[in-house]
Amino acid sequence: MDRFDTSRNELQVGGLPLSLLAERVGQTPFYAYDRVLIAARIHAVRRVLPHGVHLHYAIKANPMPALVGFVRPLVDGMDVASAGELKLALDAGADVDSIGFAGPGKREAELRQAVAAGVLLHVESARELRALADAAQALGRPARVALRINPDFELRGAGMHMGGGPKPFGIDAEQVPDLLRGMAQHGVAFEGFHVYPGSQNLRGEVIAESLRRSLDLVLRLAHDAPAPVRHVNLGGGWGIPYFPGERALDLAPVASTLAQVQMDLERALPAARLVLELGRYLVGEAGIYVARVIDRKVSRGQVFLVTDGGMHQHLAASGNFGQVIRRNYPVVIGNRLQSSDREIAGIVGPLCTPLDVLADRMDLAVAQPGDLVVVFQSGAYGATASPQAFLGHPPCPEVLV
Numbered sequence: 001m002d003r004f005d006t007s008r009n010e011l012q013v014g015g016l017p018l019s020l021l022a023e024r025v026g027q028t029p030f031y032a033y034d035r036v037l038i039a040a041r042i043h044a045v046r047r048v049l050p051h052g053v054h055l056h057y058a059i060k061a062n063p064m065p066a067l068v069g070f071v072r073p074l075v076d077g078m079d080v081a082s083a084g085e086l087k088l089a090l091d092a093g094a095d096v097d098s099i100g101f102a103g104p105g106k107r108e109a110e111l112r113q114a115v116a117a118g119v120l121l122h123v124e125s126a127r128e129l130r131a132l133a134d135a136a137q138a139l140g141r142p143a144r145v146a147l148r149i150n151p152d153f154e155l156r157g158a159g160m161h162m163g164g165g166p167k168p169f170g171i172d173a174e175q176v177p178d179l180l181r182g183m184a185q186h187g188v189a190f191e192g193f194h195v196y197p198g199s200q201n202l203r204g205e206v207i208a209e210s211l212r213r214s215l216d217l218v219l220r221l222a223h224d225a226p227a228p229v230r231h232v233n234l235g236g237g238w239g240i241p242y243f244p245g246e247r248a249l250d251l252a253p254v255a256s257t258l259a260q261v262q263m264d265l266e267r268a269l270p271a272a273r274l275v276l277e278l279g280r281y282l283v284g285e286a287g288i289y290v291a292r293v294i295d296r297k298v299s300r301g302q303v304f305l306v307t308d309g310g311m312h313q314h315l316a317a318s319g320n321f322g323q324v325i326r327r328n329y330p331v332v333i334g335n336r337l338q339s340s341d342r343e344i345a346g347i348v349g350p351l352c353t354p355l356d357v358l359a360d361r362m363d364l365a366v367a368q369p370g371d372l373v374v375v376f377q378s379g380a381y382g383a384t385a386s387p388q389a390f391l392g393h394p395p396c397p398e399v400l401v
């Protein structure tokens, strides 16, 4: 939240006071994403990437077309997880050589679309490999393939599991040698490996360790590769702080390990390009969600601000997007930043469920109907990761400022 200008009583977003931005959008609620903040973050990441490491944007974090178009020239490629995202990447002008398509359960039609487009497919199962060979034959065009590996190591950091164990994603590392040996018969063009050990990691040393072990795994598996390894995607999973007490990721250990990893890769597999794919880290802190207070109620001594936005548009902030314990996102009354008149209040949405909470008993400026609630850290996994049709509410507009 300190990335936005909070120096005045009213939050400044893209050079406009918040209330004027709401007028410009023409309604509340809405999401707003800040171009300057996105570009600054991407440049900051590039500064720690060794020369030659490619940075990809994982579209699922925020697939707004204008945002994807803005990000495209700032990164080296795009990672997509569906034919819909593939279309977004292609529409934005991404080079097919730099598009990777991962995700379990790719349908035959999607595989054909991807082969027709000429993008790199991150294969997640033996079935997918067979279907790709069929698609390649039908289209008379090779299917470009990287194997997505479910790693055989496990890392624990900040209470978080990375890799290891049974997973629906990728192919178990121990099954990869057989699959690689059978690949010549499959008639697909092998290009490399993809290891993605997890998401939302806030500890630089854990990410560094994961990069190191992922590379070691790839180098081991590469002995059985049927063709020179050209792509090595080692995932990302860089996290952003959401909750009080969480600290921003320390990139120093990531940077030094990456330099070593890149050197080792160059030596062992000189044709290989090292790719990192980041979603949340690039855009998450550049976005806000804005809703208007409709009602102010006191129930048995507790203040509730009822807004026109809520869980249906921002599932993650409501605590229902896979969180084990519900904690408050950073939330403010965006037109009363300097107010010293404060109270403990809850912010809820218009849905008929007690899950529809944007803030639970939070210290906030005293607010009235018409005031604007701002949820920070909302640039990733917001609008498209929420059940927007629930209760028949209209979809939430998004603007790039």
Ligand SMILES: *Cc1c(COP(=O)(O)O)cnc(C)c1O
Pocket (backbone or CB within 6 Å): 058, 060, 061, 079, 102, 196, 198, 199, 200, 235, 236, 237, 238, 277, 278, 279, 280, 281, 380
């Ligand atoms: C979701 C996903 C990402 C992006 O994750 P973030 O936490 O947003 O960085 C990257 N790669 C793969 C394979 C994914 O599924």
